Amino acid sequence: MAKKALLMILDGWGIGPHDRSNAIYSTPTPYWDHLLATYPHSQLMACGEDVGLPDGQMGNSEVGHLNIGGGRIVYQDLVKINKSIADGSILKNPEVVSAFSYAQRTGKGIHFMGLTSDGGVHSSLEHLFALCDIAHEYGLKDVFIHCFMDGRDTDPESGKGFVAQVEEHCAATTGVVATVTGRYYAMDRDKRWERIKLAYDQLVDGVGRQSDNMVRAIQESYDEGVTDEFIKPIVNSTVDGRIKEGDVVIFFNYRNDRAKELTIVLTQQDMPEQGMHTIADLQYYCMTPYDASFTGVHILFPKENVQNTLAEYLSACGKKQLHIAETEKYAHVTFFFNGGREEPFEGEDRILVPSPKVATYDLKPEMSAFEVRDKLVAAIGEEKYDYIVVNYANGDMVGHTGVYEAIQKAVVAIDECVRDTVEAARSHGYEVIIIADHGNADHAINEDGTPNTAHSLNPVPCIYVTENRDATVRDGRLADVAPSILQIMDLPQPAEMTGNRLIER
Known part of the structure; x- marks a missing residue:
């Protein structure tokens, strides 16, 4: 019945x-x-x-x-993206070709940003490594990585090891870790714009604790009782890794909910009351669709409803x-x-x-x-x-x-x-x-x-x-x-x- x-x-x-x-x-x-x-x-x-x-x-x-x-x-985005990397089809992905060709042609900086951990909920380290590999194949030199620390889907002091892995991979390919910040700021999803502003100011204006050794700076944060999720912005003092007009940005999070707000302030909406403005002519690529209302952004792996x-x-x-x-x-x-x-x-x-x-x-x-x-x-x-x-x-x-x-x-x-x-x-x-x-x-x-x-x-x-x-x-x-x-x-x-x-x- x-x-x-x-x-x-x-x-x-x-x-x-x-x-x-x-x-x-x-x-x-x-x-x-x-x-x-x-x-x-x-x-x-x-x-x-x-x-x-x-x-x-x-x-x-x-x-x-x-x-x-x-x-x-x-079948999840993670599986689809992994497959495209494994079989090499990512190299023929038209949006991937468009992003890397543009950087190669114009000499503009290319930025990879996202959650840097093996938690597998929002992102994958393997995807970041694949982007570095592609940048290396294209002969790109101005490759800047912006690491958002996890500590929720991974242990609270595991981030230092993940950043060390990224630096090791960059040494073999190309790229430099330009910034580090906790996901509490960069990946808010509850319209707490004062948190997003800390990440924005770091990415756009280079505001944060200056250090010439990112792994050591993370350890110093741990020593102060501040674990991965809550790490305040750290900026690499040896490079100018700011996101500038006309640069390429690839946000490599494949889960959308915590990638929306940073994308909004960089590409969709000025927030003068918060001191945040979109960046002109930014070539902005999302790993997957973050929001159907977003305009002027590229999507590497479209969703199948x-x-x-x-x-x-x-x-x-x-x-x-x-x-x-x-x-x-x-x-x-x-x-x-x-x-x-x-x-x-x-x-x-x-x-x-x-x-x-x-x-x-x-x-x-x-x-x-x-x-x-x-x-x-x-x-x-x-x-x-x-x-x-x-x-x-x-x-x-x-x-x-x-x-x-x-x-x-x-x-x-x-x-x-x-x-x-x-x-x-x-x-x-x-x-x-x-x-x-x-x-x-x-x-x-x-x-x-x-x-x-x-x-x-x-x-x-x-x-x-x-x-x-x-x-x-x-x-x-x-x-x-x-x-x-x-x-x-x-x-x-x-x-x-x-x-x-x-x-x-």
């Missing part, structure tokens, strides 16, 4: 070992324990080839939601749906969940709850979860939606801080919100599937006892809240979730969805 369905995505809530490294296991979660004891549940793979990433690559929110909403394995996603299919079936999350994960339950589409489908409502304005989420571990819960419970009570998807952000966003006690507080808040959401859904005739998009809070401490701020490679839970006591749920992958939602709603599975149905009744 057809039911209404609610999909709850607990961001960063993986299945980890039963020890203190797992902040979820180490925190009292009475309602979560009740769910596991009462309802059928299984495990889903959320990383590597199961989600269209290279083998062994940790999953992330963008990839997770694309797979969940797509009902199929969605995913057709007939869960949201699109439910709309075509005349169903009413609601997508709800707080700011930090709103793009994930809308744009990414819908296969890279910004506009809602017919019959699709959206609720955005603002994330709290704090410097880091360990300062408010509950984030806006209770506000999301309240709006969600009210929407459930309206009984107008056939399908609802909600994302609770805390396990991931607080997990990224590495502050163990804060992660535990986040887990307690989520347990409460899950309880209230599930009980409201049950009382209004919904069946519920609870999953995660990837792990994080389940791996909060490294083997050496240091905080782990990155995602985990652990599988994620899949709990099926149903009154059918005979139901079971198979193990699977994220691509199997959408077909299972359709199964609950008694709708046929479209051909484009190649995932499997997980529920056995």
Whole structure:
């Protein structure tokens, strides 16, 4: 019999070992324990080839939601770009040819900027190395690299080693590390323009701590208690690596959300009140499309939109749906969940709850979860939606801080919100599937006892809240979730969805 369905995505809530490294296991979660004891549940793979990433690559929110909403394995930009480098087709990519030929012809500087780590969420070191190789083949000399330090998807003091690797590669090819700054400034995504301005002033005007040894300067930052994510701008005093009028810039991040704001101030919009102005005649190349509204920028690897996603299919079936999350994960339950589409489908409502304005989420571990819960419970009570998807952000966003006690507080808040959401859904005739998009809070401490701020490679839970006591749920992958939602709603599975149905009744 057809039911209404609610999909709850607990961001960063993986299945980890039963020890203190797992902040979820180490925190009292009475309602979560009740769910596991009462309802059928299984495990889903959320990383590597199961989600269209290279083998062994940790999953992330963008990839997770694309797979969940797509009902199929969605092969990621990382895999496509890797393939083009491996088979040499990147050398024939018309935008690559255009960028490097222009620099060769005009003698203008060429700048490679992006997240410099092996975290694999926003960028790849291999892509940066490939750009250096191509610059070397073109005989370019004025090649400047602007390293944004990670410390969220990698350990907080791993950046020094990544910059050393870049310098080693440059020595064998071409290029110089011109600037270093933390992603907290260069990759903000919450319109905190005062952060972006620090990166802008460094890139355009050379403002920052001057040093003739970038690796040593990073170590000095560590010694002062400032780790990768928060490193203040460091400028190489031995070169003039400023971005100038008519230069070429390649932003090698392939994930769009944290690449938008810096791109806006360099190419799209003057912000005189912030002292930021676009740069004339900049030849600006984005690795992938960052925003459909951007004009005058080149795209090295255009997106292929995913057709007939869960949201699109439910709309075509005349169903009413609601997508709800707080700011930090709103793009994930809308744009990414819908296969890279910004506009809602017919019959699709959206609720955005603002994330709290704090410097880091360990300062408010509950984030806006209770506000999301309240709006969600009210929407459930309206009984107008056939399908609802909600994302609770805390396990991931607080997990990224590495502050163990804060992660535990986040887990307690989520347990409460899950309880209230599930009980409201049950009382209004919904069946519920609870999953995660990837792990994080389940791996909060490294083997050496240091905080782990990155995602985990652990599988994620899949709990099926149903009154059918005979139901079971198979193990699977994220691509199997959408077909299972359709199964609950008694709708046929479209051909484009190649995932499997997980529920056995």
